[in-house]
Amino acid sequence: MGGSTTTYPGFPVPNPTTSYWQLPPHRIANHRTTPNLPTTTTFDYIIIGSGISGAATAYKLLRRNPSTSILMLEARSAASGASGRNGGHCRAGWWTNFKKYAEAFGEEEALKFEALEEGNVRDIAAFVREHEVECDFRAVETADLAATEAVWEEAMEVVRFREDVRRRRPDAGDLSSERKFWVGEEARERFGIEALVGAITYPGHTQNPYRLVCRMLELSLDMGLNLQTNTLVTDVSPSTTPDGARQWNVRTERGTAQGRQVVLATNAYTNALHRSLGATGFLTPSRSQVTALRPGSNATGNPALRGSAGIDDFEAGGYFFAREPGLQGEGDIIWGGGRPVSKTREMGITDDSTVHAGIAEYLHHAPGHLFGEKAWGTEGEVLRDWTGIVCYTPDTFPLVGEAPGEEGLWMSVAMNGHGSK
Secondary structure (H helix, E strand, O other): OOOOOOOOOOOOOOOOOOOHHHOOOOOOOOOEOOOOOOOOOEEEEEEEOOOHHHHHHHHHHHHHOOOOOEEEEOOOOOOOOHHHOOOOEEOOHHHHHHHHHHHHHOHHHHHHHHHHHHHHHHHHHHHHHHHOOOOOOEEEEEEEEEOOHHHHHHHHHHHHHHHHHHHHOHHHOOHHHHOEEEEOHHHHHHHOOOOOOEEEEEEEEEOOHHHHHHHHHHHHHHOOOEEEOOOOEEEEEEEEOOOOOEEEEEEEOOEEEEEEEEEEOOHHHHHHHOHHHHHHOOOEEEEEEEEEEOOOOOOOOOHHHHOEEEEOOOOOOEEEEEOOOOOOOOOOEEEEOOHHHOOOOOEOOOOOOOOOHHHHHHHHHHHHHHHOHHHHOOOOOEEEEEEEEEEEOOOOOOEEEEOOOOOOEEEEEOOOOOOOO
16 A cells, blocks of 8 residues: 655654653553564454554454454554643533534434444543543543634534424433533633633543553553554555465564554554555644643632633634642643644644644643733743644544455544544
8 A cells, every 4th residue: 555654755753742641651652562573473453553543442352352363553652643642631522513413414423423422431431440540530520612702602503403403302312411501701700711702511521641542552461462662554555365365464664564454543644554545635634732831820729720621613722621639740731722823724744743833832822811811820831832643534524444445454543633632
């Protein structure tokens, strides 16, 4: 499916920015189960990518059948992609797309998507509890905040549409059962933000996403996973064994591995490996940016910092939360967004080794602008800026399943930034 990294763009760069979550590095950051890449074994599966998609795939395959042989190849350190550098939110925040999905694909599909998203949040929470994962997982009240009448009306239109579906279809459940609506002065008092027009709150979580994924990888290592970090895959191609069976050859800079099936958990880097898919232009990589900073001098106790929040733009807006008491970095503010500052909106970029200076400047001052000078006070210290690469599709849906016409080649890619907040 390809050639060399010197002739085709889009592979992971070797020197990404270090996220807030990756300090200190996890004990398996540079893990190699075997010193040499296994090139004489044909694995049941080769998984390319060690983010949450690759880690969850390995974990579930091994839980289902512990005798399954799996080789995981990661271009950089473990969980070094978007899974290790996002904003740390875990919430069912795409309820705002319900009307759009229902109009495009039908109410049944929209309800399935809603149930899948909410189910994923519950599954992550259950996984953390079952395995006592030390990833700072906290249940919080999360909020979608609107600072303009237009955005608030857009949100209310979705709510009205979803409630109409519930009245016509009692089996659809009630979107509002766990959501509270705050309007006007009530919202401003509740969140201590004078600019608010309205707010919607519902249960969510915050976490260290890097620690979560690394623990998932550790559990798979205990079940027999062979993890090879710092091993860039440059090509994936099919072949036929002497007995007529189909297998896949996965070429790396350390040699070529063989697998009966291959899973691309490569998200924004998929175009570089699957050139024919990349040629369609269906997958669009994009760089997202996050900052960690200390709160303003007057911000202590502000109610908006007790949970997590997305602000204003119901498609690609900003988001923030404060690290809870008792955690390392207690009180640190994690703030992401700012893509509109970039002339390109950071689209088409796969280089996470640098930050956009204009977005960094915006994020450093965003809390003060939102809360207001009086409520925020003197700005706190900027602790760290970092970037991560996400991937979008025109319909916002990921590509999950076996690649058409390519038996044994599977994908779980193009998460559209969803879940990486």
